[in-house]
Amino acid sequence: MDKLLENINITVNPELYLKNPESSELGKNIVGHGILLIDEIGFEKFTFKKLGANIKSNESSIYRYFENKHKFLVYITNWYWGWKEFQLTVSTYGISNPHEKLLKAIEVITHPVVEDLRFRHINEVTLNHIIINESSKSYLTKEVDSENKEGYFSIYKRLVNRVSDMIREVAPEYGFSLSLASMILDGALHQHFLRDHIASITNCNKTTTASDYFKDLMVKTLKMEDNG
Amino acid sequence: MDKLLENINITVNPELYLKNPESSELGKNIVGHGILLIDEIGFEKFTFKKLGANIKSNESSIYRYFENKHKFLVYITNWYWGWKEFQLTVSTYGISNPHEKLLKAIEVITHPVVEDLRFRHINEVTLNHIIINESSKSYLTKEVDSENKEGYFSIYKRLVNRVSDMIREVAPEYGFSLSLASMILDGALHQHFLRDHIASITNCNKTTTASDYFKDLMVKTLKMEDNG
């Protein structure tokens, strides 16, 4: 399988860019250093001018790739969820037991990210920080309905559906598989945020992980302990 | 009890304003119309200049009350959670059965908001929209740690703790009461958002409510059906 996975690349909705950033060195630099800069100064203070200075390129050159910083954020968010979906597919592929499969999926979603060397221009750990701290700003906008129609969130929706399907395989009679799946994706990010910044209102920390919490929640909600 | 409740007002951290907006007509106008304007155009496009035009007052007059629009958002978010905490206290006050009490709390948190005529300058239904769509922007910032120290989120944290306490009364052996409580508060907002904008990844709608989902989740997670 190794060889097969080497030349994987994550496909992102072409609506999100003017020129595919994967198609040139400058493009990869924009994405790679854009991620580092957003993590450093936050999305509000992030501008293409600053990014241009950062990569010793020009503001206007970046505008040839992305229309504005909002689309840039949606782009990297899509990339992240595409990457997660890929990991989910690979790591649950061989598992036939539905219980085991679902728990593995929860693990992939809730565990801290580690660097993926196959994508050298992207630092996935930093990207994960951005997803935790900034990604909700990509959909909490007045344009969410039109952007949803344009398919800006389709990768994320597909991922929720995959998890929902796994839930239904374990508990066909459970009526809230979509809500549970979407809550786990969002909730995991939220718990990670609280652990790092408002620790007094979460039980998640280094020893008790978010994975532990969500696996326990899943087992109890779907009554998985009885017939595993 | 009615008389007692008539002159309630919600106390918000004075760090958040320069002059208490409750102390004058202009101040109440700023808050009341600020809420309507944010709901109308979104927080990103909201400016004090536009709000000034809206209430036929001057931009600089608004700056006498609030340092910037971020503090304004934190202020109205605090007001909202203070108001919710008050509702929670009142509606669970007489209930001695812990199961019943917790389910009532979940209901208060997850049910759609209705207007509270005791606060005439604030439209709570609109404010609830803002909490769903914009409130996470009040803490997803680079300043979250220092603002947390200054007590910007203390009302919210107190509310999470109250719910967590109720959870522990029902299930003392459950180890994730804080995470569960914080997830319900955040998750309820998220499910409401999805219902309104990305409906394909939630089971919540007019007939199956977010309340139904979260109550079911609570009952199963804490095994409340066995010994209620």
Next chain:
DNA sequence: TATAAATTAATAGTAATACTATTAATTTAG
């Protein structure tokens, strides 16, 4: 009721943001 104090309004100004437009220089492709 006069007058001082406090509040509110109005005007002007600034650095930065989020772009667009144009032209020049460089690279790449057939």
Next chain:
DNA sequence: CTAAATTAATAGTATTACTATTAATTTATA
């Protein structure tokens, strides 16, 4: 080798998010 495509550089604009100053109005109190 030349045309096309890409990238860089420069300049410009409306808006944002404020600050500072002064004037007008309201309110409190002696």
